[in-house]
Amino acid sequence: GQSLEQPSEVTAVEGAIVQINCTYQTSGFYGLSWYQQHDGGAPTFLSYNALDGLEETGRFSSFLSRSDSYGYLLLQELQMKDSASYFCAVRGEGRDDKIIFGKGTRLHILP
């Protein structure tokens, strides 16, 4: 089956950089996605990695290493509005041909 591991909470200071790690286990692999969810809101898509390397989108970057079954989300120039939960999600192949989510990382930002 599929499983993902990510830290439950991370705290950082406004203006700083923070990295949220995700390790996964799945049969086959199609890609790793990251979503942001504010309290009371729905998850919103941030990034998707299908190949090894770094994908950059503004202040957010996402990295994938398929050989290590590992990825991370990097948030730069943190703003108070970045306080939210961040989820990694993976899609596998065959029996794991569906997208499942990790339990989420709660990001706390201090002024």
Place this chain on the structure above:
Amino acid sequence: GAGVSQTPSNKVTEKGKYVELRCDPISGHTALYWYRQSLGQGPEFLIYFQGTGAADDSGLPNDRFFAVRPEGSVSTLKIQRTERGDSAVYLCASSAALAGEQFFGPGTRLTVL
């Protein structure tokens, strides 16, 4: 240009009752997912459709849960004999491709008393 919509936004029911939750995906999106989310947890996979057929329903907790998507667009999640443990936010998401970006609806908050 509407996004994913879900109705109702809130549903309060009594234990043992039957409920239906509706999801209207983005037009043209072939993949549709149902998730359940409890407070402080990630979205828990329930079922996904590719077109009209349920491609994977392995996440449905038991046979009280059933979902349909008869015309490949709107989907309904049906829960029979509701239990208090079914209380959660039920999220629907659609995507143009299986591995692509998922667009989530606002969710239906189900409360079983």
